Amino acid sequence: MSRSIALLICLVGGLTMLVSPFLPMATGWANEVTDWFNILAAMAFVLGGGSLLKVQLMRLSARGPGWGYSAVTLLAFVVTLWVGLGKVGVVADASAPAVAWSGKPDDEGSAFWWIYLYVMTPITSTLFAVLAFYVASAAFRAFRAKNLEATLLLVTAFIILLGRTFAGVVLTGWLPDWASGLRLENLAVTIMDVFNTAGNRAIIIGIALGVASTGIRLMLGLDRSYLGGDA
């Protein structure tokens, strides 16, 4: 019974979104359903936070290896939540200065803004920056011009990397005007404009076809994996 109702909900929700562009009277339903979807997506963040709390508290109570880091995670989580939900340090918005809670939690000067600017941003951007080393190192070890396909990938990557830097301009700047198309910066533009456009376009079409077929399978109840193993 629970499974049948879930499949019906999936079908009705999906069909509402699907028919709304074709039926003017269904636009209102689609907007309403979109709002519900956004609310549930927001609730999913709460679920994620709750799950994190549960897992870290279990690790903390078990006093297993690394429980100290669990305590740090919990502390960071609780403090962020407290300053964000409590709008600590937020001043009232200019449109309603008499209402103390009218300001946004991430307004400049607030504690939540401070955490975002001085804790979250530096850590996440450095984590991404560090990937430069790992990508370069992995490429150095894995890239071998063993066959035509691998050579194409390798040469394209080099042209794009050099063509977008000053080094590329210097390296092929001596080429005469009639051969200017072979300058690295121009080659990079040609690759992006022609070959990359064609390849990406086919990938995008392929992904869209995959999304559409998966959507139909989900709505028709042919794919029920999201209901769990005992569904």
Added chain:
Amino acid sequence: MSDVIANQSEPTQGRWWIGLFLVIAVLVAIRAGIGEGMGRVYVQTESTSYVSTEGEGGRVSWSAVPGVTEDSVTIDRDVFRTAGQYRAAEAAAPGQQAIRLSWDRTIGLWLAAFFTLAVFSFLAGDNPAYKLTESIVIGVSAGYWMVVAFWETLVPKLLAQLAPDLVKAWCMPNLEGGAFNPVALVPLGLGIMLLSQLTPLGRHVGRWPLAFVIGTFAGLKMVSHVESDIIEQVRATVLPLVVSSEDGSLAAWASLRNVLIVTGVLCTLAYFVFSVEHKGAVGRAARVGVWFLMITFGSAFGFTVMGRIALLAARFEFLFIDWLWLIDPKGERGMSVVAAVMQSG
């Protein structure tokens, strides 16, 4: 807790890391003691007064006024000022308090520098500073997205529908409408069912909101993907294979470009067709498609590396410009500002 953290590394490794961080601390201390110092953030408080006026239908609107009056509300906001502006203000009026050192932002800057170095330290190997930073960002990220979801979605889309008067008085005075909407009880119920997944009994109850999310997302994405990623992409690929220039002659490069794009898209799509065996004409087309895919992946790789290098440069800029004050490309801390003030004085 420091015992717990220290116990997780080998003793020699632990000593090596402590030594490295001590060396960095000494170098930073030396830098802080040289010249104009480093890593300070200055702010200036800007006060704005607002007065209210009542418009049509009793709607209250607020506008900024130049001075403070009896019925005005004043809001103070701290805004960033550069070290150059601080020094210029000091040169003009020694001991002034308008532009001052912000302790909370200065501490934040130093913490950000520590976190940046701690993440970089992972390049040399896993260590307590990196683990500590990792634990912090996990907790902060989870909290951050929960707070954003609460204030950006749950309050305006759910609470404002269920208790509009309360929300209006509490945090959204400009909220439109004001009647209780019983339909909002549906997403509330579904949300509570979703949250029940955290309890042992919630596995079955949580199916319904999950089915709703998956169904609506599938419908939503199907429409948008078919529209923008199939119809629009196919339309953009329908190109003239022979292009004429304005004087009627053949535009060779434009024609070749279009031929390459059309051929590339068709051949790459041929590679993705797995229901037909890749033999004969289809096989040859698929092979050309693979070449196009390899060039696409190569350019994607190049761009990814470039993006990461740009981020790396931004982190070094933060360390050398904002924290260590070793370079000053924008002239924000330059003595020229002070000299100009002294001359004008």
